[in-house]
Amino acid sequence: MPTPKGDLLQGTLDLLILKTVALGPLHGYLIAQRIRQISKEVLQVRQGSLYPALHRLEERGLLDAEWGTTETGREAKFYKLSRKGRAQLDRETATWDQMARAIYAILQTAE
Amino acid sequence: MDDKLDRELRSHLQHQVEAYVAAGMSREEAERRARLDFGGIEQTKEDIREARRWHVFSVLGRDVRYGLRMLRKNPAFTAVAVLSLALGIGANTAIFTLIDAVLLRMLPVKDPQQLVSLRLDDSKVHGNHWTDGDSSTAYPYPSYEQMRDRNQTLSSLIAFKTLGRLNTQVNGVAELARGQLATANYFSALGVQIILGRDFSDTDDRSGAEPVAIISHGYWQRRFGSDPAVAGRSLVINNVSFTVIGVTAPEFFGLQAGNQIDLSVPFHVQPQMLPDLANNGPSLFTANNRWWIELMGRLKSGVTEEQARANLEVIYLQSLSDATAKEKDDTKQEPPVQVVSGARGLMNLRNAYSQPLWILMTVVGVVLLIACANVANLLLARATERRKEIAVRLAMGATRARLIRQLVIESLLLAVLGGAGGLIFAYWGSNVLVAMMRTDYNRMTFDLHPDFTILGFTALACILTTLLFGLMPAFRATRVELTSALKLSSLALGGQRMRLSKTLVVTQVALSLVLLFGAGLFVRTLVNLQTQNVGFVRDNLLLFGIAPREAGYNDARFAALCREVQDRASRLPGVKSATSSLHLLLSGSQRGQSIKVPGYSPAPKENMSVRVLPVGTSFLSTMGMALLQGRDLTEHDDENAPKVALINQTMAKKYWPNQDPLGRHFSMGKMDLEIVGVVQDSKYSSLRRDAGAVVYHPMVQDIATMHSMHFEVRTAGDAAALIPQVRDLVRSIDSRLPLFDVRTQTQQIDELLLQERLFAKLTTFFAALALLLVCVGLYGIMSYTVSRRTSEIGIRMALGAQRETILGMVLREALLLVSIGVVLGVAGAYGAAKAADAVVSGLLFGLKITDASAIVVASLVMVAVAIFAGFLPARRASRVDPMVALRYE
Incomplete structure (x- = not known):
């Protein structure tokens, strides 16, 4: 699977996207915005990585997509989490949590 | 798909632009920045497509691997299913392969879709030409020349005449080959490559030119051992010596799928090589009432078949003289010219x-x-x-x-x-x-x-x-x-x-x-x-044919040769009797001639042609045909005796109803024949159709019209066992005579029923x-x-x-x-x-x-x-x- 380019850990972008759209349908631009805002500008998702990831997730059935209009009246493709995507998000979140704890535990050990 | 991608990415850009404008930038500046932020749009699209494709393949691959595993797990099931399908699909593909080769495939020549075959729609034309279906393919030679020179719709027009059985000799070994007469532009117009030697030139196809031949790739391999220096070697066809000048490309087989043409020679060697095509008439190259050659043309670009048809028909009609028009008094109207696609070759097969x-x-x-x-x-x-x-x-x-x-x-x-x-x-x-x-x-x-x-x-x-x-x-x-x-x-x-x-x-x-x-x-x-009754005894009958005209026999020597072969064959050990006839019964070949019967007035347009079989002596007894009345033909019915004939029952009933036909006369061509016997009906050329009226008459009394002869040998035991003796016999009489149609009557019928x-x-x-x-x-x-x-x-x-x-x-x-x-x-x-x-x-x-x-x-x-x-x-x-x-x- 092609890895997201940029500073994100491999597979992390997928997880971030799934989490971002878990609250409700969003289009690509807003997904990128949301990730940036919530991470307090730390995580910048480049469009060149975002869109391939969105399409890959859609193809795997983790995201459902449909066309709609934004509040500003613009046409945009909205992504939302599918049933399968939710299961995947839960699994991935658990795995990530476990991983983060493990890494943190190692980092905390006294020298 | 691509369109949607485009829309999605554009929508993203616009959102970004709006955000920048809201932050206080000018619109131009905002658009510039947004584009800069985005990076390569095309690259992104490609990445997206890649991401999708990759995913589909990975899933497919997984399914295929899983499927294969399931099939391996049930070998019996897989074997039965695959075998069933292989037999079913194999049978379909096999028949389709034939359909493709015979019916669908284009000729292996340059731009075959431009080729058109010229025909005449002629339910009405009578003449010296053969027909196939409801339209004939034959034209007179002078018409060809005029159509070739005067048309405005074809980029080229070729003519050819397919020849079934040519007696060839290479290095003294005789063999029968299939060939054709072809115009000098034949190969160049078709775009067939000459892979060795040269193509015909215009001077090759002239009266009196040195005889030259172009041979097929297969013939070159078979008879010349793929000799790279074959150009210039000599080849004897029907006793005329030819110089081989070229070899055609291996994929070219002629213009008819299934019928391989071995040799092509220029038209103007016909008088030397095939004198009897002209039937003692005027030259075929000047007669415009002899339909005998086939035409194929290449349309100029942008010309439709109908335009070509109209153009060629005018020229064709002009090329026929008034005399020709008068000859066909029953129809003043000439058959219209037909132009059909020649992309797949000729129609017959x-x-x-x-x-x-x-x-x-x-x-x-x-x-x-x-x-x-x-x-x-x-x-x-x-x-x-x-x-x-x-x-x-x-x-x-x-x-x-x-x-x-x-x-x-x-x-x-x-x-x-x-x-x-x-x-x-x-x-x-x-x-x-x-x-x-x-x-x-x-x-x-x-x-x-x-x-x-x-x-x-x-x-x-x-x-x-x-x-x-x-x-x-x-x-x-x-x-x-x-x-x-x-x-x-x-x-x-x-x-x-x-x-x-x-x-x-x-x-x-x-x-x-x-x-x-x-x-x-x-x-x-x-x-x-x-199992139907054919009217003669088919078992223990050996057949063969010879074609002595090509070896230079004149009428008298031809007749003498036939008598000698028949006489010596009948004295071979194991032979009961022997006879001869122009055609073999049930071979598919037959001769038809018009007759005139004194006292019988035909209905208007009644077809007065009967089937004719010139035969040797002892024909009835050798074939086992029943003589109902009168006598069999004997050696006394020779060249100098009065002309006589046997007729079959059907003919007797039709022309002499309730009368005794013996002693009656009728005329056939220039001959006046006296009926000396009536024979029981039998099959002639076809097993399906009845023969109708049939005349049997002594071949020596009309030998000038024949150029080959067949022999029937009645044996005591297995007929096929005598083939070597018969070959030796003919070779001892004249070693230049190749035997053909050597087979038993049963094999012959089998072939007819192929x-x-x-x-x-x-x-x-x-x-x-x-x-x-x-x-x-x-x-x-x-x-x-x-x-x-x-x-x-x-x-x-x-x-x-x-x-x-x-x-x-x-x-x-x-x-x-x-x-x-x-x-x-x-x-x-x-x-x-x-x-x-x-x-x-x-x-x-x-x-x-x-x-x-x-x-x-x-x-x-x-x-x-x-x-x-x-x-x-x-x-x-x-x-x-x-x-x-x-x-x-």
Whole structure:
């Protein structure tokens, strides 16, 4: 699977996207915005990585997509989490949590 | 897809622009920044497409791997399914290969779609030309020259004349070859490459030019051992010495699929090489009332066939002199010129074979349907076994679409394996077919190598069969009530599947009954043709022919030679008697001539032509034909004696009804003939048609019109055993005379019945194949029924049922299925017979298409097969141990 380019850990972008759209349908631009805002500008998702990831997730059935209009009246493709995507998000979140704890535990050990 | 991608990315850009504008930038600045932020749009699109594609492949790959694993796990199932499909697809591909080679493939020349073949639509024209179907292909030579020089619609126009049997000698070895007269522009206009030596030049095709020949690649390999220095070597054709100047490219076979042309020579050698084509008339190159050459042209670009037709017709009509127009007093109107596509070569062979080939294609199509039904049944059975697996996967969250895809991919894998096997069967099978169509005289050669058309056809067959046999079981298999499937055993379910399977088996039975019926019709046709009374004794008769004119024999020497050959052949040990005739009976060749009968006034437009057979002495006694009145021809009826004839019954009845024809006279051409005997009717050139009126007269009294002669030798024992002696005999008389048509009368009839035999064999073979598939299908379903009902049978036996009762019970069920199938099949066969009447009836002989005996035999065979296929499962059922059976699941 092609890895997201940029500073994100491999597979992390997928997880971030799934989490971002878990609250409700969003289009690509807003997904990128949301990730940036919530991470307090730390995580910048480049469009060149975002869109391939969105399409890959859609193809795997983790995201459902449909066309709609934004509040500003613009046409945009909205992504939302599918049933399968939710299961995947839960699994991935658990795995990530476990991983983060493990890494943190190692980092905390006294020298 | 691409469009949507574009819209999505554009929408993103606009959002960004708006955000920047809201932050206080000017619109231009905002757009510039947004574009900069985004980076390469095209690159992004490519990445997106890549992400999607990659995903599809990874899923497909997983399904294929999984499918292959499932097939490997059930080798018996896989083998039966793949073999069924391979036979079905192979049969279809084999017949399609022939259809492609004979009917569909374009000529291997430059831009074949520009070629047009010129014909005359001539139900009315009479003349010295041959016809094929309702239009003739022959034109006079002067018309060709005018059309070639004066037309505005063709970029080139070529002429040719196909020659059947040429007597050739290379290095002193004599052989018969097929050739053609061709105009000098023949190869250049067609765009056929001369791979060795040179093409014809205009000076080659002139009266008095040095005779030159261009040979085919095959002939070059066969007779010249692929000599690279063949240009300049000499070659004798009909006693004229030619210089070989070139060799054509290997893919070029002539203009007619199946008829390989060995040699091409310029038109103007005709007077030396084939003097009797002119029939002692004026030169063929100046006579505009002799239709004898065929034309093919290449359209200029942008010109339609109709424009060319109109253009050429004007020139054609002008080229015929007034004299010609007067000669055809019965029709003032000239037949219109026809221009038809020549992209696939000449029509003749295609006409002869198209109908039989399409009938065979239908037959193999039905075989494939039966094979599909078999595989569908196997899949249904397996689906029941896999019920638990499928239920588990559904419970784990797999979607139904996903499972159907998986199952269809498994089916596709089966079809592809079957298709691969089918290609092998087909390559082998189509070669066997062509070998069966080939005779000594007609060496059919086709290019049967699988090309893209054939591979495409096979691929299409694979996909279609997959849909046919795989889709329904896949839908059926995935329609699962989860809870019940997980709880219950596989055997307790499947009532619906039984109904579906039984429907499939009934369909198979019905379809194969139709095939059996068809095979029965063709077999009986063959038997009828073979066993009918032909009017002479066909066993122990050896035949051969010689063509001494090409070796320079004049009339007197020709007659003397025929007498000597006949006389010495009759004195060979083991020979009872010998005779001679211009044509052989039942060879397909015949001579027809118009007669005038004093005292008989023909109706207007009545056809006064009769069939004529010039014969040697002892013809009737050697052939075993019955003389009804008068006397046989003797050696006293020679060149100097009064001209005499024997006539057959039909002729006697027609022209001398209620009179004694003996001693009467009639005229035929320049001859006045006296009737000396009446002969019983017999077949002449065809086994299907009656001969009509036939005249037998001494060949020596009309020898000038003949250039070859055949001999019939009646032997005491096996006729074929005498072939070496006959060859030695002719060689001892003149070693330059090659023998042709050497065969027994029975072989000759077999050759005449080639197509009928081929048809009977093939339809029987395919019907047998269908039966075999039905057997497998029936056996499968009965075995399955028995295993499903094991506990029921156990209870019955425990309650006292006899083994015979159980045996009968199962057999009755098999018979019931078959009976339903047979009833449907009989109805289907009659329906098919009605629908195919126009196409098929012409191929039958001595029976109607709705022949009752054929259908009865087909039904009986079907029932016998049912008993056979049902017996093993029935016996297994009758041997069930009640104790075991009751504990069974």
